[in-house]
Structure formats: C-alpha cells, structure tokens
Amino acid sequence: MMNNEKKCKIKILKNGPYLVTGNVPLSEKIIVSKGKINVFEEGRKLPQAEEYTLCRCGQSKNAPFCDGSHERSGFNGVERASRAKFEDRAEVIGGPNLDLLDDNRCAFARFCHRKDGNVWWLTENSDNPNYRAEAIIAASECPAGRLVAYDNTGKPLEPNYEPAIEILQDSEKEVSGPIFVKGNIPIESAEGYTYEIRNRVTLCRCGESRNTPFCDATHITMKFSDK
Numbered sequence: 701m702m703n704n705e706k707k708c709k710i711k712i713l714k715n716g717p718y719l720v721t722g723n724v725p726l727s728e729k730i731i732v733s734k735g736k737i738n739v740f741e742e743g744r745k746l747p748q749a750e751e752y753t754l755c756r757c758g759q760s761k762n763a764p765f766c767d768g769s770h771e772r773s774g775f776n777g778v779e780r781a782s783r784a785k786f787e788d789r790a791e792v793i794g795g796p797n798l799d800l801l802d803d804n805r806c807a808f809a810r811f812c813h814r815k816d817g818n819v820w821w822l823t824e825n826s827d828n829p830n831y832r833a834e835a836i837i838a839a840s841e842c843p844a845g846r847l848v849a850y851d852n853t854g855k856p857l858e859p860n861y862e863p864a865i866e867i868l869q870d871s872e873k874e875v876s877g878p879i880f881v882k883g884n885i886p887i888e889s890a891e892g893y894t895y896e897i898r899n900r901v902t903l904c905r906c907g908e909s910r911n912t913p914f915c916d917a918t919h920i921t922m923k924f925s926d927k
C-alpha cells in the first residue's frame with residue numbers, strides 16, 4: 701500500500717540526525733536465527749512521540765535517539781547514495797515463474813535465506829510452487845529493500861506495511877543494526893531532495909556506511925553496538 705496520508709516524513713539534518721515527524725510508531729526488533737531462517741523478535745519498548753530525532757552518527761549515549769554527540773565528534777554526514785530509481789539500478793534475475801530484482805544494497809539481515817535455499821536459487825526454480833512462494837517471502841522480508849519479487853505481469857509483490865520505524869539489533873552477529881523504515885515514509889536529504897519513496901529501506905545509524913544515508917552492512921565489520 702502506498703500510504704502517505706499520515707504525512708509522516710524523515711528529514712536528514714546536515715551532519716546530524718534523522719528528524720522523524722508525523723507520529724511514526726517506533727520499536728526495536730531483534731534478528732534471531734531459527735534453524736535456517738531468521739525472524740524478528742520484539743526488543744525494548746521505546747517511547748513514542750509525534751516528533752523525534754534518531755542518531756545517524758553512531759556516537760549517541762542515548763541510542764537510538766540523538767543526544768548531540770554528532771556535534772562534539774564532528775560527524776561528517778555527507779550523503780553518497782545513487783539517486784537513480786530502484787528498477788533502474790537493479791539487476792534482473794529471471795525465473796520460470798517469478799522475476800527477482802536485486803540492487804545489491806545489502807544490510808546483511810539474512811532474510812534472503814530460507815529452508816530450501818536462498819532467494820536467487822528459489823527464483824531460478826520458481827516453476828515449483830513451493831519454491832516460488834518461498835522466494836516471495838525471502839525477497840519481501842529483506843528490510844533493506846534490496847530484493848523485490850515481481851510476478852509474470854511485472855507487478856511487484858510487496859508486503860502491506862503501515863508507516864513504522866524499527867531499530868534493528870542483530871543477536872547472532874552481536875551487533876546493532878540499521879533503522880528499518882517501513883511503509884513508504886518519504887526520506888528527504890539534507891539539501892531537500894526526496895529519495896525514491898519505498899516500502900522497505902534501511903538507514904545507516906553506525907555512521908560508517910559508504911552508501912549513506914542507506915545501510916551497507918558496515919555495522920557488522922565495525923562491530924557497532926549502540927549500548
């Protein structure tokens with residue numbers, strides 16, 4: 701659902717935090733391995749507000765919220781990500797009964813792996829209805845929006861999300877993960893450019909992504925912890 705009626709928005713402040721407006725629900729989710737798949741479990745309860753600022757520099761002592769540390773650390777919040785649209789950036793993996801678009805913008809959340817195989821293998825074997833169904837789950841659960849499954853008519857198969865923000869923690873890797881932005885919340889750059897509005901996207905909050913403002917999984921190699 702393309703639901704922007706609530707007028708929610710994320711504004712990136714120059715060399716500072718993400719300013720979230722419009723009463724966007726905020727929660728913490730923990731990535732937990734269950735056999736060969738990953739699931740989200742509920743994390744800490746976080747305070748709700750009409751407006752709040754989320755740390756982007758990785759230095760806050762009050763994460764996920766900004767506490768002004770970005771000023772003391774001289775955070776460079778330059779935005780480097782391509783502004784080309786997803787469908788123009790993505791590679792197409794054509795399967796017999798499903799197409800997969802993959803833009804390689806990976807947050808390493810690992811939801812692309814299912815019991816029978818990964819999303820690429822499942823797509824290539826989508827003439828099997830079970831593998832096709834699993835491929836759709838594997839693509840749709842990718843929080844980064846790197847992976848989108850398309851049916852034979854060219855329609856994207858997206859989960860139905862209301863606007864919400866989830867702060868991810870990765871218990872298996874023992875790191876803190878990115879900000880999962882769900883439900884087509886507009887994200888505006890520091891200069892006023894609105895990025896392509898998407899149902900799923902992950903924003904960097906360790907301050908070290910090379911593809912800012914989006915997550916590129918650097919939080920794992922740098923062992924980012926928001927504690």
Ligand code: FES
Pocket residue numbers: 716717718754755756757758759760765766767768769770771
């Ligand atoms: S952006 Fe303000 S403390 Fe990190």
